Amino acid sequence: DAGVIQSPRHEVTEMGQEVTLRCKPISGHDYLFWYRQTMMRGLELLIYFNNNVPIDDSGMPEDRFSAKMPNASFSTLKIQPSEPRDSAVYFCASSPAGSNYGYTFGSGTRLTVV
Amino acid sequence: DQQVKQNSPSLSVQEGRISILNCDYTNSMFDYFLWYKKYPAEGPTFLISISSIKDKNEDGRFTVFLNKSAKHLSLHIVPSQPGDSAVYFCAATRPEYGNKLVFGAGTILRVKS
Numbered sequence: 001d002a003g004v005i006q007s008p009r010h011e012v013t014e015m016g017q018e019v020t021l022r023c024k025p026i027s028g029h030d031y032l033f034w035y036r037q038t039m040m041r042g043l044e045l046l047i048y049f050n051n052n053v054p055i056d057d058s059g060m061p062e063d064r065f066s067a068k069m070p071n072a073s074f075s076t077l078k079i080q081p082s083e084p085r086d087s088a089v090y091f092c093a094s095s096p097a098g099s100n101y102g103y104t105f106g107s108g109t110r111l112t113v114v
Numbered sequence: 115d116q117q118v119k120q121n122s123p124s125l126s127v128q129e130g131r132i133s134i135l136n137c138d139y140t141n142s143m144f145d146y147f148l149w150y151k152k153y154p155a156e157g158p159t160f161l162i163s164i165s166s167i168k169d170k171n172e173d174g175r176f177t178v179f180l181n182k183s184a185k186h187l188s189l190h191i192v193p194s195q196p197g198d199s200a201v202y203f204c205a206a207t208r209p210e211y212g213n214k215l216v217f218g219a220g221t222i223l224r225v226k227s
Contacts, residue, residue, distance in 0.1 A: 004157070031213045042120070042219030043158070043203060056214065091157055095213045102148050102205070102215065105157030 006092050006106035013113055018080040021109045024073055025094030033103065034067055034077050035091040043091070049075065050097075082113045117141045118206050120218035129227045133191040137204030137218055140185065144206040148215065149178060149189050152201040161202075162189070194225045 005024040013019050025032045033048040047057040049069045057067070064083070069075040079086055089110050093103035119138045127133045137147075145166040150158035164171040164178045164187070171178050177190045191198055204218040 033214075035217075040219075043217035045214065045216070048214060050212065055212070093157070097213065099213065102150070102160045102163065103158075103213075105159070107155065107157050 004092055004094050004104050004106035006090075006109050008109060009107065011109060011111045013082055013111070015083055015113055016081045017113075018078065019082045019086075019111060019113075021077040021090050021092075021111070023075045023077070023092030023106060025075070025092070026104055027073065028096065029094035029104075030097040031095040032069060032075050033093045033095070034075070035093065035105075037089045037091060037108070046077070046090075079111075082111075084113045087112050116218070117144075118204055118216050118218040120202075120204055120221050122221050123219075124222040124224070126224045126226060127194045129196055129225055130193045133189075133194045133198065133223055133225065135189040135191075135202050135204075135221050135223065137187045137189075138185055139187075139206050141206070141208070141216075142185065143208045143210075144216075145209065146207050147178070147180060147187050148205045148207075149176075150203040150205060150217075152203065152220070158201075158203055191223075194223075196225050196227045199223055199225045 007022045034046040035043045046059045047067045052069045067077045089108045091108045093105040095103045117140050148163040149161040151161045152158040162173050162176050180187045201220045203220045205215040207215050
């Protein structure tokens with residue numbers, strides 16, 4: 001099992017540009033989560049899906065952020081337009097239903113908006 | 115409003131000694147707690163967990179203690195090793211959350227050799 005796969009690993013973009021982060025969860029996992037890590041706030045939940053359906057997007061900071069999960073093996077997080085304050089590490093994680101062992105995280109995408 | 119708080123941003127410990135990482139929570143409905151460890155350039159990985167029906171769970175060098183009345187949990191690492199140097203995140207959940215976890219801000223542990 002290759003684990004949760006995120007791409008790209010690093011992204012540097014100019015303010016105002018569109019950014020798309022990608023995630024492939026572990027096969028068979030029912031849940032997919034997008035988190036953002038910053039020094040000030042630690043790990044913040046942005047949105048999560050259950051069986052490809054968005055369940056809770058209350059953590060999405062603004063309308064500039066959107067997330068989709070068109071099928072069980074792929075999800076995207078899009079920022080349009082990007083701003084310097086969006087600079088952070090974005091993690092995707094997946095989990096089987098009812099797991100007592102938590103999530104499996106991807107290695108993250110480090111986003112820098114200049 | 116942060117429901118899970120890790121008030122110590124960093125901790126430095128000598129190799130071989132005990133490391134104690136602390137976590138406080140505000141939501142009394144949380145019934146399951148987890149610790150994750152994160153190395154640089156990697157995603158967090160699950161370390162140890164505890165249910166609210168217990169007050170202690172041990173796994174090798176790692177022990178988690180839960181004090182429900184104080185809404186406090188701690189992670190003890192004995193003995194600490196340089197390879198334990200990482201960021202440690204505390205997380206909590208409750209049945210209504212499904213699989214959603216609420217994380218603290220993390221504590222950076224440095225174990226000096």
